[in-house]
Amino acid sequence: MIKPNCSNFYDSPNGTRYWIPSVPSDYKPKLNSRFDTWENAYAFYESYAEIAGFSTKLGQSKKNKKTGILTMRYLMCSRGNKSAPTEIDSVDLTEISPSRKTSFKRTDCKAIMKIRIVKHTTQWEVFEFNEVHNHGLLNQDNLDFLRKRRKLTFYDQEFINKCRLAKIGPSKAHNLQVALKGGHHNVRGTKNDYKNWVRDNNGFIGKRDAQMFVDKMLLRSKNLEDYTFKYLARDKKIKCLFWADNVSKCNYKVFGDVIAFDATYDTNLYKMIFVPFTGVDHHKRCVTFGAGLLSSETIECYTWLLEKFLEAHGGKQPMVILTDQDPAMKKAVKNVFDNTTHRLCTWHITQKLPLKVCGDVLSNTKLRKEFNKLVWNVYIKPETFEERWKLLMERYKLQDHEWLGKMYAKRHKWVPSYFRDIPMCCLMKTTSRCESSNHLFKVNSSPTNNLVQFLLCFDTTLDGQRYQQRSLEVRTATTVPKFECESIIERHAATIYTRDVFKDVQNEIKRSERTCYIAERSKPVDGISSYQISHQDVRFDIVNEFTVYFNMNDGTVNCSCMGFKRIGYLCRHAFCVFRHHKVYEIPDRYITQRWTRNVLPSSVFSMGNRYGIDQTKSGSKN
Incomplete structure (x- = not known):
């Protein structure tokens, strides 16, 4: 089969961008060309579409009124026609039912091949052909997303x-x-x-296991580009293993600001401890930066593993690393990551509440809900947290509870309100939950698997993770989000961020219009004005107030909620002030690259970097 070519895009005089696929002329429809049957014509157009990188559908057809015989067919791009608009006939927000957030795939694309039957014959001929698309086309690395x-x-x-x-x-x-x-x-x-x-x-290794595992990984490190595999053996027994491929390294370069370092058990026959390094990508999904297997949870083993991780990633340390409360892990992190802020995993600690506080106190009260609401509140200051913690303990008579007392003493290590000054600290909440995604590795493997079987399970799980990332890349590139605010800055945000991050930014823009308002404004001093922004809940009750400083000279904005510093995109309070000053685009200084489209090199998604390809043969180093 002919290999797909790239499409060429152009800008029309009115600023509209369009795409024309680069397809050899022998595979491109031509006016007046004939086919014995319309099925042959459709098969030809399908083959052309596959080479070009788009899916097809059947459009309008006509029949002879007397005989009922088909006389005309339209073969279209699958993204032709327009999506039906959603109509809202009420201005009362409480009367509007929540609708599913989705993306439109139809773009009213005009690419089409029209065929009609030739009079007095059974042949069909092409009488109109338009090869111009108003949307991007899939390249050869993503053709598996085609409908065909x-x-x-x-x-x-x-x-x-x-x-x-x-x-x-x-x-x-x-x-x-x-x-x-x-x-x-x-x-x-x-x-x-x-x-x-x-x-x-309405309706499918025996005794040389360790050696086979090492041989397989050494073969990968020899033949694959930038593949790292390290192991430590003593007395002919494997003590520690670490590996990371070039895709993991590319992801770490971009998303390695906050990582989780977690031990997972019961994944293999030898009870070796599986330790994946996890972060969050620009689609707010889990991404793996490398993995290891340890024979024991000692300071020596953890230190060795962290050192190899650091070597594999060129010595780049994360801003924040999350771990559980294991003392050996804590010591190893301190030894190796000297420029990294170490915090305990908040998610792990909150999950322990039912185990530590049992009986009627937990089952018959709202303690768990109030506990989580307090702990995960990133808006409050440390002193506010301490006041509310004290009231919570008094309300449920838990002032003398041993475990809660110990956790309170360590509050600066795991409570988010103490991290407000750390850039991207809100990633810790998502990363913490990503640690629970390690159960995917555990589900796909089992305590009865040998190391070779474990590696196959790991590869399969990692391939699924990367497929999801690739799928979200394609979704971001080929779909248009549903706009809710009809504001220029909302549409600008859609061109910057991935779909999932855009949903969050869109929510901030929407809330800036519906639940925030300027309660007070100061007179400008040297071009800087301060605004008191009242923050309301869905019942329009004021729940908080924040101060926003806006510099009219250079367009800088600072909010006391520290939203941009915490998560990497502007908060609703800043958007509220932007709306007041008619700022229609997000300034470059407030666009964090880790959340943007196309932040990863295209090679990350290439066929040669996918698990399941015989990489040791086809993916050799140059």
């Missing part, structure tokens, strides 16, 4: 049925296909396609 590639074959349908007979649902059946075929890119259809098919039809 997602269509299930008879074998796929048979496989789903056999899995159902074995009490394996469509989601697990898809996971099995991914593992069997060597990656998502080799599997037709997504999990939803499998589920939809089931719905529509």
Whole structure:
């Protein structure tokens, strides 16, 4: 098959951008060309579309009124026509039902091939062809997202049925296909396609294990570009292992500001402790920066692992590292990451509350809800937290509780209100929850797996993580979000951020219009004005007030909630002031690169960097 080519994009005189696929002329439709049947014409257009990088659909058709015979067909880009608009007939926000947040795939694309039957024959001819698209096209690395590639074959349908007979649902059946075929890119259809098919039809080393594992990893480090594998052995026994590939390293360069370092158990036959290094990418999803296996949780083992991690990533230390309360881990972090802020995992500590506080106090009260609400409140200052903690303990008569007392003594290590001055500190909440994603590695592996089996499970899980990242990249690049505020700055934000981050920024813009207002304004001093912003809840009750300083000379803005410093994008209070000053674009200084589109190099998503490809052969170093 001919290899897909890149598309060329152009700007029209009125500023509209359009794309024309670069396809060899032999594979491109031509006016007046003929086909024996319309099915042959459609197959030809489908092949052209696959080379060009877009999906197709059947459009308008016409029949002979007397005979009922088909005489005309429109073959279109799948993104042709417009999406039906959502109508709102009320100005009362309380009467509007919440709608699903989604993205529009239809862009009213005009790319089309029109065919009609030739009089007095059974042949069809092309009488109109438009190759211009108003949206980007998929490149050869992402063709598995085409509708044609997602269509299930008879074998796929048979496989789903056999899995159902074995009490394996469509989601697990898809996971099995991914593992069997060597990656998502080799599997037709997504999990939803499998589920939809089931719905529509109403209804599948022995003693040299350690040596084989090491040999496999050494082969990868020899043949793959920038692949790191290190191990420590004593008395012919493996003590420590660490590995990271070039995709993990690329992700760490961009998203390595806050990482979680967590021990996971029961993933292999030898009870070695699995330690993945986890962060958050620009889609607010978990991303793995490397992983290790340790024979024991000692200071020596953890120190060795952290040193190898640091070497693999060129000595770059994260701003913040999150761990559990393991003393050996704490000591190792202090020894190796001397320029990093070490904090305990808030999520782990809050999850322990039901185990530490039992009985009627927890089951018959709102303690857990109030505890989490207080702990995760990033807006309050440390002194406010301490006052509210004291009141909470008194309310539930827990002043003398031993575990809560110990946690309070360590509050500066795990309570977010003490981290307000640390850049991107709010990532710790997301990263903490990402630690729970380590159960995916645990689910895909088991205590009965040897090391080779464990590695296969790890590769499969990592491939799934990266497939999700690639899928979100494609979604961001090929869809248009649903706008809610109809403001210019909202549309500007949509061109900057990934879809998931845009939703958060969009929410801040929306809240700046609906739940924030300027309560007080000071006179400018040297071009700097201060604004008292009242922050309301959904019932329009004032719950907080913040001060925003705006410099009219250079456009800088600072809010006392420290939202930009905490999370990396502007808060609703700043947007409220921007609206007052008619600022229509987010200034460059307030665009944090880690949240933006295309922040990762395209090589991260290339075919050669995917698990399931025979990397030791096809991905060799240059």
